[in-house]
Amino acid sequence: xxxxxxxxxxxxxxxxxxxxxxxxxxxxxxxxxxxxxxxxxxxxxxxxxxxxxxxxxxxxxxxxxxxxxxxxxxxxxxxxxxxxxxxxxxxxxxxxxxxxxxxxxxxxxxxxxxxxxxxxxxxxxxxxxxxxxxxxxxxxxxxxxxxxxxxxxxxxxxxxxxxxxxxxxxxxxxxxxxxxxxxxxxxxxxxxxxxxxxxxxxxxxxxxxxxxxxxxxxxxxxxxxxxxxxxxxxxxxxxxxxxxxxxxxxxxxxxxxxxxxxxxxxxxxxxxxxxxxxxxxxxxxxxxxxxxxxxxxxxxxxxxxxxxxxxxx
Ligand SMILES: [Zn+2]
Numbered sequence: 001x002x003x004x005x006x007x008x009x010x011x012x013x014x015x016x017x018x019x020x021x022x023x024x025x026x027x028x029x030x031x032x033x034x035x036x037x038x039x040x041x042x043x044x045x046x047x048x049x050x051x052x053x054x055x056x057x058x059x060x061x062x063x064x065x066x067x068x069x070x071x072x073x074x075x076x077x078x079x080x081x082x083x084x085x086x087x088x089x090x091x092x093x094x095x096x097x098x099x100x101x102x103x104x105x106x107x108x109x110x111x112x113x114x115x116x117x118x119x120x121x122x123x124x125x126x127x128x129x130x131x132x133x134x135x136x137x138x139x140x141x142x143x144x145x146x147x148x149x150x151x152x153x154x155x156x157x158x159x160x161x162x163x164x165x166x167x168x169x170x171x172x173x174x175x176x177x178x179x180x181x182x183x184x185x186x187x188x189x190x191x192x193x194x195x196x197x198x199x200x201x202x203x204x205x206x207x208x209x210x211x212x213x214x215x216x217x218x219x220x221x222x223x224x225x226x227x228x229x230x231x232x233x234x235x236x237x238x239x240x241x242x243x244x245x246x247x248x249x250x251x252x253x254x255x256x257x258x259x260x261x262x263x264x265x266x267x268x269x270x271x272x273x274x275x276x277x278x279x280x281x282x283x284x285x286x287x288x289x290x291x292x293x294x295x296x297x298x299x300x301x302x303x304x305x306x307x308x309x310x311x312x313x
Contacts, residue, residue, distance in 0.1 A: 001274070001307055003281055010115040010295035011239045014126025016087060018080040023156040029078055029086075033063045037085035040066040040076065041124075041131045044092030045139070046242075048114060048128060049100055050107045057107055059120050059128060066090040069100065077134050077157030079127050089131030089157070091138070111241065115295045126239070133241035134158075137171045140243075145169065176245045177216040178204035180301050181227055183254040187277060187305060188225060190261075190269035198288045200272070200280065202298040204247070217250050225269045226260030229253060231312035235304060238297040249301045251310040278306050 022028055032038060039060040042049035049069070050057040063086075067073065070092045079087040100106045107119075111132055115125055134157055141160055144151050149164035160169045180202050181188040189200035205220035207213060214232040221227050229252040238247045261269050272280075279285040281303055292298040304310065 001278060003278065003303060003307060006303070007294035007299075008122055009236070009238055009297060009300055011125045011129040011241070014130065015123060016080040016082055016127050016130065019078075020158070022081075023078060023158050029156055032078075032081075032086035033088065035086065038063050038088070039082075039085065040088040040090045041079075041128055042066045042070060042090050042092055043128070043132050043135050044070075044094065044097040045136075046110045047092075047097055047108050048111055048132070049092065049097070050109065050114070050120065052105060052107060057119050059114075059124050061090075063088055063090070069096065071096045075138065075153035075157065077131060077138075079130050079134075082127070087127055089135055091135045116293050129239045129241040133173070133239065133244045134171055136241070136243040141169060172244060173239075173246045174244055175207040175213070176204055176240070176247050177207050177213055177220055177250060178202050178247050178298060178301065179217045179221065179232070179250040179252050180305055181221050181225070181229055181252045181254040182305060182310060183257065183271070185274050186271045187274070187302070188221070188227060188254065188259070188269060189272050189277070189302075190225065191267040192265075193267050195267070198285075199290050199292065201292045202249075202301055203266075203269070204298075207248070213248055213250065217252050221252060221254075224262050224265045226256075226258065226262075227254050228256040230255045233310055233312055235301050236297065240297075247297050249297045251301065251305060251312075253312045274306055277302060281306060 040063040041059050050059050070090045073091050077089045079089055101108045144162035146167040147165040149162055151160040151162050154161050190203050191200055203224050207216040217232045218229045221229050231253040233251045235249040240247045259269055280289045280291040291302055
């Protein structure tokens with residue numbers, strides 16, 4: 001079964017060379033920032049500042065312009081090199097973002113909407129995800145988890161140091177298993193309480209300390225829907241900077257049939273036939289049911305099964 005051209009998975013295929021060796025070289029970073037080809041993203045919490053231009057919305061500023069608009073934040077993060085030109089992320093706090101909301105030169109909007117509505121060139125989504133997740137980590141890790149003292153922004157944003165107990169803290173990414181349980185020609189989809197009406201998707205949950213991806217996949221499906229699973233096949237992964245997740249997409253072989261829903265986690269869950277799921281992906285389901293937006297990995301996990309089937313080894 002073919003559903004036509006495959007849309008691009010959001011926030012992936014970043015062309016940024018992270019150039020980690022530059023992070024500890026303050027002189028080189030200053031020189032890169034002062035070059036005419038340097039650019040910066042302006043990010044405040046969930047919000048991104050976009051410039052209105054004749055050609056559309058542009059997320060790139062000169063570093064000097066971003067610093068000025070953002071209130072001259074001291075700590076700007078180096079994301080890496082894009083075709084040799086430096087890319088930075090400049091943090092905007094609420095007091096810097098608020099006045100821009102009524103400034104005709106800018107659009108202030110969240111990154112989910114930017115991706116889902118295709119408001120900027122796709123090449124910017126990976127670096128925006130990198131910047132947003134990194135700046136979010138800084139905003140939440142101002143104090144040492146070991147001794148409670150204030151920590152310092154170092155390594156161009158890729159570490160925070162505690163000068164009191166000498167602990168070094170590194171940016172975190174939280175792994176999430178997101179999976180489709182399959183039984184022959186049917187798959188298991190669920191509805192979270194926060195989903196819009198009619199939308200069904202994969203089940204998902206955080207991978208816990210000491211847990212393998214495969215075990216997390218089996219545990220989450222069993223906890224949320226009461227289905228036992230056997231073999232698990234890795235599909236693909238996606239950075240998901242809301243605030244700092246890495247979605248790890250899998251297919252799982254269901255070994256049982258009866259669904260028992262954990263109502264604290266899910267609004268509903270049930271089996272769907274392949275043809276019905278194809279119509280949900282194509283947005284032509286007779287009852288208006290839909291699958292997630294193609295920007296999200298759930299769409300691609302579901303579509304891979306519908307189009308190609310999954311072989312467990
Ligand atoms: Zn400390």
